[in-house]
Amino acid sequence: AQSVSQHNHHVILSEAASLELGCNYSYGGTVNLFWYVQYPGQHLQLLLKYFSGDPLVKGIKGFEAEFIKSKFSFNLRKPSVQWSDTAEYFCAVTSGTYKYIFGTGTRLKVLA
Amino acid sequence: EAGVAQSPRYKIIEKRQSVAFWCNPISGHATLYWYQQILGQGPKLLIQFQNNGVVDDSQLPKDRFSAERLKGVDSTLKIQPAKLEDSAVYLCASTPAGTSGTLGTQYFGPGTRLTVL
Numbered sequence: 001a002q003s004v005s006q007h008n009h010h011v012i013l014s015e016a017a018s019l020e021l022g023c024n025y026s027y028g029g030t031v032n033l034f035w036y037v038q039y040p041g042q043h044l045q046l047l048l049k050y051f052s053g054d055p056l057v058k059g060i061k062g063f064e065a066e067f068i069k070s071k072f073s074f075n076l077r078k079p080s081v082q083w084s085d086t087a088e089y090f091c092a093v094t095s096g097t098y099k100y101i102f103g104t105g106t107r108l109k110v111l112a
Numbered sequence: 113e114a115g116v117a118q119s120p121r122y123k124i125i126e127k128r129q130s131v132a133f134w135c136n137p138i139s140g141h142a143t144l145y146w147y148q149q150i151l152g153q154g155p156k157l158l159i160q161f162q163n164n165g166v167v168d169d170s171q172l173p174k175d176r177f178s179a180e181r182l183k184g185v186d187s188t189l190k191i192q193p194a195k196l197e198d199s200a201v202y203l204c205a206s207t208p209a210g211t212s213g214t215l216g217t218q219y220f221g222p223g224t225r226l227t228v229l
Contacts, residue, residue, distance in 0.1 A: 004154075036218075043115070044155075044203070044220040090154050099168055100145070100218070102154030 002027045004093050006103035013081055014111050021076040021106050023065075023091035033074040034092040035065055036102075044090070050074065061085070083112045114138065116221035118204050124227045130192040133224045137186070137206030143167075145218065146179055146189050147203040155203055161187065191226075199228045 005024045013019060025031065035047040048059025055067040065076045074091060091103040117136040125131050137144050143162050147155035158177065160167040163184035172179065176195070181187040191198055201223040207216035 006154075034217075036220075043222055044205075044218075046217045049217065092154075099157055099160070099170075100155075102147075102156070104152070104154045 002093060002095065002099075002101045004091055004101050004103040006089075006091055006106050008106045009104065010107045010109075012109045012111065015083055016080050017110075019076070019078040019081045019085070019108070021089055021091075021108070023074045023076065023103060025072050025074070025091075025093045025101075027072075027093065027095055029095055032094045033065070033067060034094075034100075035059065035063070035074075035076050036090045036092060037087050038090070039087045047076070047089070081108075081110050083110045086110045116204055116206055116219055118202075118221035118224055120224055121222060122225050122227075124229065125194055126229050127196055128193040130190065131194055131226060132188050132190045133202050133204075133226075135187045135189070135204030135221060137204070138208075138219055141206035141208050141219070142184070143207040143216065144181055144187050145203075145205040145207075146187070147205065149201045149203055149223070151200070158189070194226075194228045196228050199226055201225050 003026045007022045033050040036044045037047045038044045047063055048057050050057045050067045058064045063078050067074050086109050088105045088107050090105045093101050119134050145160050146158045148158050149155045158172045159169040159179045161181040164181045179189045203223045204221045205218040
């Protein structure tokens with residue numbers, strides 16, 4: 001069965017620090033990969049997605065993610081975080097079955 | 113553009129009672145999803161509709177959960193009877209028409225927080 005692992009459950013950073021959140025999935029076929037974000041008091045919303053092509057994907061608010069097929073990974077990065085990036089981040093995977101599998105999420109707290 | 117609407121936002125019931133949640137997707141969105149998100153976990157897909165047909169309900173506990181999407185627009189999710197472990201946030205999401213379920217971005221509603229006592 002497909003699964004998604006997010007190993008960092010809680011991350012605390014100071015403003016201007018660099019961020020990398022890990023996401024690994026288990027599925028051998030073609031996948032589509034997503035990062036969703038939920039800011040405090042708001043709905044889940046799409047941060048970025050990968051379907052095909054350039055494995056380095058850029059999203060909103062300066063976030064990017066790199067798809068490394070050989071490592072089954074889709075890590076999220078941001079060179080310099082801001083206090084407003086405090087949120088919960090979810091990695092998700094879909095395949096040809098149309099079913100979205102979400103990771104358990106990473107709570108990021110950025111200290112001003 | 114109006115977002116995905118859900119009601120109620122909060123519900124507290126006792127175990128063995130029944131409860132229903134309502135979702136109105138973004139206009140024109142063909143695919144609708146119901147998720148269960150237990151505290152500390154990611155959203156788990158319960159059921160996926162394409163228009164008014166079920167695409168996937170493999171993780172829906174059918175002995176107590178049911179869902180319908182009449183006329184391919186809004187949808188209701190029902191739990192009867194509720195158990196303590198059903199306490200969770202129930203999220204509804206939709207995807208625009210013209211995109212396959214694997215490619216379309218999901219737009220989420222605010223969720224319904226259910227507490228079962």
